[in-house]
Each structure stands twice: as structure tokens, then as C-alpha cells.
Amino acid sequence: MNIELSKKLLDQLIKLSGSVSDKLDRQITLMEVCGTHTTAISKSGLRGLLSPYMELLSGPGCPVCVTDQTDIDRMLAFARLPGVVIASFGDMIRVPGTHASLEVERARGARIEICYSPHEALSYAVQHIDKEIVFLGVGFETTAPAVALSVMEAKALGIINYSVLSVHKLVPPAMKVLLADPELNVDGFILPGHVSVITGRKVFDFIASEYGIPAVIAGFEPIDIMEAISLLLKQIVDKKAETINGYTRLVSEEGNIRAKNAIEEVFEPEDASWRGFGLIPESGLVFKKAYAGFDAAARFPVEVPYASPPEGCSCGEVLKGKIKPDQCPLFSIVCTPADPTGPCMVSSEGACAAYFNYGDE
């Protein structure tokens, strides 16, 4: 984007941050909810540049990272079923389950296809009618519409060898759990831009109106993030709390109605288990009756015992913003992107990977 402008904005932001923390006589804490923001903030160096004045904490905004350990084990169990081909986004492949990862299962002979979209997985199913294709539906409100459309298309075409393991997660219910935590010490939220493209701005109103904490929806350019932080700082000094749309070039009040309709056609909300958070009411998406035939969990009823997270891994605490990645005792010593212990070090949007790859200074 505009480098001159970015430099000027950064100067302004640093000055503003200094004057706000002077005025309040303390450091400010902001939380970025989205994993793509986490990476952008680390990569651009913003986290380090602003660290004298504010702490930029990461939240539960990486869909791979919040996937429960038992769900990972279920994916691995599917991969071991004869005749089943797992279709997945690339990020899931190296996530460690209790005894293996999809990558390890593939080396042992499992069929795993990496797809760029659920549409690709469906096309693969059309071309391989002798195989059962199970798509791993991992993602937030941004991914769920594409998955819903693939299921609707499969139904319209009469495809019966395509199914989806839906471990989709919804962002607002997780935000409510965070906000209700008495230990949460956050002055403002940077809200996920692309989730908001689907949900619209209004669904996040409760953050400001019910909890009195300012929030700004932000795009992903460093300039967008700087703008969002300034808008939050201004609200904090003025003792105001609003949910502001800082990404108007893409986000509307109501969001993408067609996408919301697609989700609603195929799925309904149900309680779901999140890594680190446990069960969150109405925070997942399960298949509606009319599409039950495409539900991989019902089609392949594998027994998967409850699984605890990897020994010593603090991903749960990282996702709740209780600790920063480098406060995990395993960080960079035992756990590295080359040999990750938990999903936060695997995913390209994981907070641990962002801290490892770009440093936090």
C-alpha cells in the first residue's frame, strides 16, 4: 500500500499510544481475535514497535488451533478407515493428534488429498465414485458457507460418496466466554475482518453495549491494523465503547446474506468443544436433518476416546490470552515449527508460529 502514509500513521500511532498510556498511567492491553491479524501484527513488527506502550495479545482466532484434541483424533480415525479418502485444507496435515498426525497416517498408507476448497473435494468425489471422500470442515463463519454450498451441490447432483466432518466454529459465542472471564484484562478488541464480511458488524455490538469494551473490525494490511488501534485508543481515552467498522470496503452492517443463508440451509448451531475453552454453547455447526446424509460423523461412527491436549502444551492458555506464546515452557525449546507439540505452532495463523517466525520484538 502507501508506504509514506504508513510511516506517517505509524509515527502518529506511537505518539498516540505514548500519550494514552501516560494519561492512564498504565500499559494498555488489546486483543486481536483473528489469527491472520496475529501473523500480520508480528510480521509487520507492530507488536514490538508498540510494546513499550501496549500489549497486543492473541485470542482464539485460529480455527486449526481451537480444534479440540478429540476431534483431531477423530480425523485420524477416519483416515485409517479402508476406502476413505480424507480431503483437507493443508493446515491440518501436520497437527499432532494423540498418537499421530494426518501426515504420519499418510506415510502409513492413508489417502489424504490437500484441497484449496471444499468444491475441489467434491469434484474429487465425482471423479472417484468408488471411494468415500470425507472433507474436514475446519473453519469459522468464513469457511462454513463454502462448505454448505458444496453439500448443497452434492445433494443436487445426487453424489453419495461425499461427506463432511463439521467442526466449524462460530466466533461471537467464544467472544462471550472470553468477555465473561473475570480474569480478562483487555481494554479493546481488534475484530476479525473476514469473519465480519459474513456476519456483518452488528453481531459484535454486544462487546461494547453489554461489556463496555471498545471493539474495531479491521482489515489485514498493516495500515488497517494501525487505523483500528488508533480508533481503539481514542475510545479508551474518551471512555467510550462502540463496535466500529474499520473495514467498510468489505464489511457491511448485516454481512453477506447469501452466505448466511447457505450456512442456515445446511447447518444449525450446537454446543461445541474448543481447545482450551471446553464446551461453548451454540458455538459449533451441525448438519440439519435434510442434509444428515452428508454428515461424516454419522456415516462413520468411529469410537474415539476423550483425548487430553499434549503434555506440557499451553495452547489452551495462549488461545484465551492468559499467556503469550513465549511464556510456554516448551516454546522454541521442545516445540518448533519443524517439530511442533501443539497446533498453535503448526498453523500458519497460530500465535506460537507467529512469535517463533517473526519474534515478538
Add this chain to the structure above:
Amino acid sequence: MCLGIPGKVIEINTQENWAVIEAFGVKSKIYTPLIEEEIAIGDYLMVHAGYAIGKIDTEEAGRTLKMLEEIAQIDA
């Protein structure tokens, strides 16, 4: 995975609801049934998991940039 990619529309097929976009010199076929507005060559779309999820309002983008320029002029 949640990474959205903005791409410039270089080919459209309205009947079959797809378009070809170009981002960072790479062309890809993407699906457009989630976009209600009309799509024209040269438009920018935000793509996620192979589907366009939103059309980028370039006028709004221009306004944002102007506002940012104003912020950058202010003395803190």
C-alpha cells in the same frame, strides 16, 4: 486457512457463477454464487476457500485512505 485473498476479476461466467481472478500474478478460477452485486471485469473480490465472499468497494477504500491521510496530518 482463514486467510482471504483479494483478486482482480479478469474473466466472468455469470451463467455458471464463476470468475477468474488474478492475485500476485497467479490466476485462479473461483466461484461467485455468494456475491449478490453484479461483478465486472476489473472488480476486486475477496476470496476464501475458493469462493468470493465479498466485493471490495473501491470507493470506500478510497475514502478510508483519505481519512487515514487526514489522521496522519494531525499532530498528536
